Amino acid sequence: MIYIIGMFRQPSRKSENRWSDLLVLGSVAALIYAGVTLAARWTGEGQMAVEIDLHPSALPKYALFSFSRAAIAYALSLAFSLVYGYCAAKARRAERVMIPLLDILQSIPVLGFLPGLVIGLMAVFPKSNVGLELACILMIFSGQAWNMTYSFYSSVKAVPQDLSEACGVMRLSWMERLKRLELPFAAIGLAWNSLMSMAGGWFFLTVCESFPLGERKFQLPGVGSYMAVAIEQGDHRAMVFGIGAMVGIILFVDFLIWRPVMVWVRKFRMEEVHDEVASLPFVTVLLRDSVLIRKLKPFWSRKHPARAGRRRRRIAGAVGLKAARQSTAPLMPIPVDSGGSETYRESSRVGWKILSELATPLFALGCLWAAIQLWELVRELTLRDWRLIFSSTLLTAARVGVAVLLGSLWTIPFGILVGSSPKLLRFFQPIVQVVASFPAPMLYPLALMIMFKAGITLHWGSAILMMLGVQWYILFNVLAGGMKITNELRDGLTILSASKKVLWKRLYLPAVFPTLVVGWFNAAGGAWNASIVAEHIHYDGRLNAVPGIGSMISRAAAAGNFPLLAGSLLVMVGAVLLINNTLWRWLSDLAETRFRMDR
Numbered sequence: 107m108i109y110i111i112g113m114f115r116q117p118s119r120k121s122e123n124r125w126s127d128l129l130v131l132g133s134v135a136a137l138i139y140a141g142v143t144l145a146a147r148w149t150g151e152g153q154m155a156v157e158i159d160l161h162p163s164a165l166p167k168y169a170l171f172s173f174s175r176a177a178i179a180y181a182l183s184l185a186f187s188l189v190y191g192y193c194a195a196k197a198r199r200a201e202r203v204m205i206p207l208l209d210i211l212q213s214i215p216v217l218g219f220l221p222g223l224v225i226g227l228m229a230v231f232p233k234s235n236v237g238l239e240l241a242c243i244l245m246i247f248s249g250q251a252w253n254m255t256y257s258f259y260s261s262v263k264a265v266p267q268d269l270s271e272a273c274g275v276m277r278l279s280w281m282e283r284l285k286r287l288e289l290p291f292a293a294i295g296l297a298w299n300s301l302m303s304m305a306g307g308w309f310f311l312t313v314c315e316s317f318p319l320g321e322r323k324f325q326l327p328g329v330g331s332y333m334a335v336a337i338e339q340g341d342h343r344a345m346v347f348g349i350g351a352m353v354g355i356i357l358f359v360d361f362l363i364w365r366p367v368m369v370w371v372r373k374f375r376m377e378e379v380h381d382e383v384a385s386l387p388f389v390t391v392l393l394r395d396s397v398l399i400r401k402l403k404p405f406w407s408r409k410h411p412a413r414a415g416r417r418r419r420r421i422a423g424a425v426g427l428k429a430a431r432q433s434t435a436p437l438m439p440i441p442v443d444s445g446g447s448e449t450y451r452e453s454s455r456v457g458w459k460i461l462s463e464l465a466t467p468l469f470a471l472g473c474l475w476a477a478i479q480l481w482e483l484v485r486e487l488t489l490r491d492w493r494l495i496f497s498s499t500l501l502t503a504a505r506v507g508v509a510v511l512l513g514s515l516w517t518i519p520f521g522i523l524v525g526s527s528p529k530l531l532r533f534f535q536p537i538v539q540v541v542a543s544f545p546a547p548m549l550y551p552l553a554l555m556i557m558f559k560a561g562i563t564l565h566w567g568s569a570i571l572m573m574l575g576v577q578w579y580i581l582f583n584v585l586a587g588g589m590k591i592t593n594e595l596r597d598g599l600t601i602l603s604a605s606k607k608v609l610w611k612r613l614y615l616p617a618v619f620p621t622l623v624v625g626w627f628n629a630a631g632g633a634w635n636a637s638i639v640a641e642h643i644h645y646d647g648r649l650n651a652v653p654g655i656g657s658m659i660s661r662a663a664a665a666g667n668f669p670l671l672a673g674s675l676l677v678m679v680g681a682v683l684l685i686n687n688t689l690w691r692w693l694s695d696l697a698e699t700r701f702r703m704d705r
Contacts, residue, residue: 156327158316158335160344165332165351172315172328173355175239176307179246183303186251187296191258192284205259209686210679212252212631215638215659224324242326245314249635250303253579253628257299260624261292263698293374294589295621297367298582299628301539304359306632308352308545309575312337313639318664329355333548338644349548356543364539375589484676486669495658495670495677502641502654503681506633508569510626513577518622521581522614525588538581546575547639554645564641564652571640576632583625587618620697627690634682 158164194204223241231237265288273283311330317323325331329351336344487495524530524538550571557567591613637656644650651657655678662671 156325158325158327158331160332160336160339160341162347165329165347168327168329168332169351169355171326172311172330173359175243175246175314175328176304176311179243179250179307180300180304182243182247183251183254184300186247187254187258191255192262192288195259195262196280206683206687208252208255208259209683211248212256212628212682214248214675214679215635215656238324238326242314246307246310249306249310252631253306253624254296254299254303256628257295257583257624258292260620260694261295262288264620265291290374293371295583295586295624297371298586300367301364302542302578302582302628305543305545305575305578308356308543309547309632309636310639311545312547337551345548345551352544352548353540356540360536360539360543365536368535368539480672480676483669484673487673491670491673492677495655495674498653498655498658498674499677499681502634502637502656502678503685505566505569505572505637505640505654506630508566509572509576509633509636510580510629512570512573513580513629514626517577517581517625518584518618521584522588522610522618525585525618526591526614531585531589538578538585542578542582546571546636547643549574550639550643551645554643554650564643564650568637568640568652568654571643572633572636575636576629579629579632580622580625583621583628584618587621588614590621591617623690623693623697626693627686630685630690631682634678 190204190208194201194208197204223244224238227237227241229237231240269287269291273287278286311328312334313330315326315328315330316334329348332351333345333348335341336348524534553571553574554564554567557564557570562570634656637654638660639656641654641657642649642651642660651661655674659671659674659678662668662674
């Protein structure tokens with residue numbers, strides 16, 4: 107008996123491995139169950155709307171559906187960000203088109219993509235739920251992808267010149283340069299913006315899973331639709347359970363994904379950190395201690411005999427080619443036959459040139475056709491409609507500016523203090539991750555109650571509602587910038603007896619300015635998108651709406667008024683592009699030319 111008690115008090119390494127293996131096997135079983143449940147949902151008979159059960163027992167399955175949609179949307183967003191951001195940063199001619207196009211896509215609210223996606227995908231998949239599920243995923247994607255793409259693009263453009271020249275001296279290919287320099291340099295900003303992207307997906311969850319379109323209402327089972335129905339019916343008990351389920355999802359994602367990721371990206375800092383000892387996340391320890399994982403690891407690692415043999419042959423071939431080139435006299439170049447690599451590269455360049463020349467007129471014809479269709483749609487609007495659209499756009503623009511200003515007042519000093527201090531970062535990082543991931547629309551009823559009791563109307567209170575969601579874009583980018591402040595720079599100014607004012611003016615604010623501009627840019631785009639919820643919201647069993655372009659878009663989508671919806675989106679996109687090409691473009695050029703860390 108004493109021996110058994112001692113076994114529980116001091117578990118052996120073998121028992122720890124058993125627990126790790128049991129947890130790993132349980133996770134695999136849970137993934138299999140989730141996959142089977144999702145497959146049954148997607149391949150089931152098509153349903154435009156399902157009846158949402160507000161009983162708490164339905165929440166686990168709803169949480170599974172919502173998490174799966176957000177995870178698939180994030181995977182698509184990450185792939186899109188890497189490809190689009192890299193192409194925009196490397197191709198100067200394409201950059202002139204791709205970045206303004208990214209501005210347009212970021213400025214279009216989720217409801218702008220909704221009608222076409224739903225109608226088109228349901229026509230392709232009329233007898234199953236695939237079309238409606240894909241439409242929901244793509245709408246979540248439209249709330250996730252843009253800030254990640256802009257962050258990766260900005261990081262690739264901001265790679266220090268000396269590091270880029272070193273890659274050129276070593277004659278690294280574009281793939282090696284991407285793998286060894288550009289991806290590691292962008293890792294910290296991409297990780298923080300990935301976290302913010304997931305939060306952006308949760309933000310529009312209630313809109314994506316439950317929305318009216320004309321006389322029809324589309325509803326998917328999920329936490330977002332559960333919360334939307336609870337708010338619409340004024341069921342406070344169901345609201346509390348919905349908030350609890352959302353908190354559970356966020357804690358689960360933070361525990362399983364974001365904590366290991368945030369610890370992993372610390373190794374990509376621009377300096378060796380000696381005073382920081384990061385504790386390993388539980389998931390990392392679990393996988394490390396699992397005997398099952400250790401036995402399976404050689405099959406996908408480089409130590410596997412087959413992979414090791416292929417790698418040795420590849421290295422031997424590269425070494426032999428290098429030795430042959432070095433042993434050849436300078437006046438006797440290595441002959442290249444007609445089927446050699448140089449001929450292949452030349453034919454590839456010619457092929458890409460022909461393809462781009464063919465794609466340009468096709469793209470222009472597509473844009474012309476879209477412009478004609480748009481004109482046929484908006485020509486039904488009257489002059490009174492256009493005046494109302496322009497005045498509503500000005501009101502929303504003012505609210506967006508107030509929301510960004512209010513969010514900056516506390517996120518800039520807090521982000522610099524926490525990001526530049528490893529101890530503070532270890533303490534606040536998990537708290538900020540969880541709080542920022544919570545969808546702000548679920549807090550809108552509480553915020554409205556407080557504002558109405560304080561005498562704040564929704565006219566300017568909607569700016570506060572926008573700020574609740576978009577302030578995290580600023581904070582995360584400031585944190586990413588603060589983590590790039592090296593101890594050498596800080597210690598150098600300290601040795602010169604610089605005051606705190608000088609430190610903030612000469613070091614902290616200039617160091618975070620490039621990422622701060624990215625945060626402002628993404629926050630402004632997020633505020634324009636959030637206006638469709640903040641200016642048109644159900645509370646206490648009735649609709650609360652104020653004049654604004656977001657409110658107008660929400661009303662037009664709900665009523666199926668496609669001319670008004672198209673005209674509102676057109677003016678909104680034009681206003682955002684005007685601001686981006688004046689204010690934000692000037693700030694971006696200033697960040698790239700004056701406040702780069704290598705200048």
